[in-house]
């Protein structure tokens with residue numbers, strides 16, 4: 389496959405947001421699962437999450453998680469976050485930086501909960517908290533959510549453990565490993581202009 393060459397900063401910025409927006413709609417998209425970074429007691433921490441919603445006009449990416457999880461605790465202590473994705477087909481890496489907020493029982497959490505299929509909410513029907521030590525390996529889920537067809541009623545109990553994490557991006561980094569030469573661009577959000585200002589940097 390011949391890879392397109394991107395030499396226009398505005399086109400790169402739009403491409404990154406368009407692809408993120410598509411990823412939130414398409415299971416299997418290379419950016420559908422991204423690495424999400426937080427800071428925990430001054431140390432970096434990373435994990436994979438599923439990208440659930442993207443709103444380019446508000447610079448926003450959202451995912452859902454267990455409100456008892458380590459990442460929620462980390463975000464409460466330090467709201468700086470990073471995202472990372474690598475698409476081996478188009479040979480592009482993205483790194484996004486910004487802040488994150490945890491939403492438990494407000495309209496943000498409610499809207500995300502309601503937009504999700506029961507199958508994607510089964511992980512919250514888990515009485516013990518994530519990270520609790522176990523004597524033997526087990527998943528901690530209630531049997532009712534392990535059937536082939538779970539319903540809204542089956543997962544309702546999980547609402548008490550569900551959180552939406554909303555991140556707002558203030559810097560984007562893009563790297564293209566093109567066979568004819570690598571290009572890298574950086575975009576920083578300018579609050580006074582309400583736009584991302586881009587520049588090319590050495591890869």
Ligand SMILES: Cc1cc2nc3c(=O)[nH]c(=O)nc-3n(C[C@H](O)[C@H](O)[C@H](O)COP(=O)(O)O)c2cc1C
Nearest residue numbers: 421435436437438451452453454457458459460518
């Ligand atoms: C493909 C994949 C998708 C995942 N999606 C999510 C997700 O959307 N939300 C989430 O909280 N954890 C998700 N996880 C689990 C996290 O990577 C992580 O193990 C868990 O959330 C505990 O992280 P923490 O201790 O840093 O809070 C996913 C893991 C994988 C491998």
